[in-house]
Amino acid sequence: MAAHLSSGRVNLNILREAARKELRVFLDKCAGSKAIVWDEYLTGPFGLIAQYSLLKEHEVEKMFTLKSGRVPPADVKNVIFFVRPRLELMDIIVDNVFSEDKLHSSRDFHILFVPRRSLLCEQRLKEQGVLGSFVNIEEYILDLIPCDSDLLSMEYESAFRECYLENDQTSLYHTAKGLINLQALYGTIPQIYGKGECARHVANMMLRMKREFAGSQNQILPVFDSLLLLDRNVDLLTPLATQLTYEGLIDEIYGITNGYVKLPPEKFAEKKQGEGSKDLLTERKKLQLNSAEELYAEIRDKNFNAVGAALSKKAKIISAAFEERHNAKTVVEIKQFVSQLPHMQAARSSLANHTSIAELIKEITTSEAFFDNLTVEQEFMTGIDTDKVNTYIEDRIAQKEKLTKILRLMCMQSVCNNGLKQKVLDYYKREIFQAYGYEHMLTLNNLEKMGLFKPQTSSRNNYPTIRKTLKLWMEDANEQNPNDISYVYSGYAPLSIRLTQLLARPGWRSIEEVLKMLPGPHFEERQQLPGGLHKKRHQGENRTTLVFFLGGVTYAEIAALRFLSQMEDGGMEYVIATTKLINGTSWIGSLMDHPASKAP
């Protein structure tokens, strides 16, 4: 079921199994039949850990979403709340419990806090006088969730906003905890590198936590050779750019949540003919995307311009394989052919799916609007006209383009220009107030605080220097047969990944100057290993680095890291971890404030 997790360089299935075991232990504590009441936000991440079948084995009979009022009636002995530790959710639970009490039912209540219990929440329950109603109050530590064979995510949406805007370091604590847990399963990571304020905090916390457990030595042979912690605000530019890999575009256009994507049904309609039901056509098609699907693993990280060729090549291989049956003469041969059929049919349907998706995407990428948008982005990244009001942005505002798109472009211009001239900045702001409303004052304030959309403070613009030293712009990006990571954005090499690449070879010492221009400190720490655990390296064996993006990572960045892993002379393989998988739209969205919608 989770074959895609164990196929990678590091077997992430161990992590998943550990998480599942813990869940089982908790479920078994509540004897008898159960109903789970879900905090809706958690269902997605949990789906990556345990399917319904696992819950069912442990007598979970009903599942509901958390809402105020009564818990729907169900013939169960236990009611378990799976919630994040948030006060507003506590109030709903209180409401649930009270309405249940009125019915004098003899159910047992339990709470499972994910990922940590909080004193504040328990206090709230106590104030409301229901704390005593709960038989079990436990926490379920769900920090790093394995999403794919080389990808871990905390699925912690607000991490970026909390860390950098609200100065709330809860997510950093979770990160450090998660990494400690990871080390318990995969061995102590000998080398820690980092860049940025938050990275520094996380590393400090990790080292402190480790000292607290100084008595017990971890005797597992380390799987990871080093850990690299990167702050998202070291590289603000990359998430703003439109991703141009296949997976990146799917995310940009349709949004991938917890490994699933929902697609418009029209293209997939013909397959449902047999069922003849009309409602099916209006329902969006939901597809799971991960490396378990052979074809998807092959094309997900390609530049979209190379996907078409890959698909048609695959189509030829598959139809050739089906043609084989004509050559099958003997019984043995036929038998062999038949045994391969299920695999071939799966391959064919996956091909059909991805051809449809690629067609849908192509409609968009070949549109004029997409092209114009990309042209402006690339102009900014190469440093053309970043210091004056951009007419394209003006036009888009006049036509009421979606605000997130406008903000993405404006922020990009600001980042590439190391801030905008006061006059330009004010002009943009006025435009936004007039066209989209004054309420966006707060959002713009947030962006300014993050350094995404800010006035120029010094007259020197560092960005061109950074671009040149780190070779962020490659004129001749090869999309079909890439030889450099810049292929993921058709020319722009993501800054974050360049840093990772340079760390492996030749090391950060060579780029001290540039590192100083980027925000936050850079550092290096060693963790002592007990004797005898030092890995003896075989000839030609690759080293493994865990790269942790604090504040989110995009699919295109992941693609670039996978590309580096595959490079023959790289000598380094990467596993990626993050607080949340993001794209420019969802990221900007998380920084927006909507005062109007909060109104009663």
Next chain:
Amino acid sequence: YYVSASYREKRMDIRLSLLQSAVDEYNKAKNDFAAKATEDEMRLLRFQRKLDEDKATELLGLSLQATMEALLALGFHKQAEQLYRDFKVPEKRYWWLKLKSLAKKEEWEELEKF
């Protein structure tokens, strides 16, 4: 923070006074731009309130652009023109708006006049 508080307030007079406090704060912080933008918003709200009372329109809370759009759609060209001048809307954006709204209503004669 007065700005977000003002949105929680349904009643107009209180909302305006909260915004006025925001203006004062911005002035104290020497943030001229934000103060000016807030004043503009207050001016817009007053304009909308007056028109809503006089002509029974439903403009309150819309952005400037949306207000002008609504005015043009209702045929209040003069009022839209007034906003355009009062708030120094960039010419380009206003003409876009005007063209679109006239085309929508198929008032080709009015269009000819440009």
